[in-house]
Amino acid sequence: MNTTIPNNGLPKFTQTTGSSGNGPAATASGPADAAASAPKAGDQLKLTDSALALQEAARTGDSSAIDAPRVERLRQALADGSYTIDANRIAERMLALEQQLGGTGKA
Structure with a gap:
């Protein structure tokens, strides 16, 4: 019996970039803190399919x-x-x- 589990059974999600508003809230107590926590131009965030599936399940x-x-x-x-x-x-x-995992199947 062969069972194929593509992508670990997780759904495929498209990769998104930029801020989705679901991250931790940044609190700034002063201008230095605000500058340190502000996203820089060109910063990107890419989540794996597993992370997206977990996020969707939690949501x-x-x-x-x-x-x-x-x-x-x-x-x-x-x-x-x-x-x-x-x-x-x-x-x-x-x-x-x-x-399936690439072993020999012999113990």
């Missing part, structure tokens, strides 16, 4: 990625002792991941 507060009914079923199965672990399946997936 929306979307928790729909969590399957609440499944979590509850697993919680109940753990509580009543009916949850079983398939060690062979786990080992196969770990080896597949190791091969």
Whole structure:
């Protein structure tokens, strides 16, 4: 089984430059502080796709990625002792991941 995970499963975002207004607020107590914290002409900020995805996730507060009914079923199965672990399946997936990451797949 081969599973490809392009871009670590994160959405692609376009790179933006300049100030978006989401950074820390600069407080200046005097002219020297204001000059030191003022952006210089030509300064640019480029965020990685991962940083943009984290920023977007924090902004929306979307928790729909969590399957609440499944979590509850697993919680109940753990509580009543009916949850079983398939060690062979786990080992196969770990080896597949190791091969995807460029390993030999042999321990």
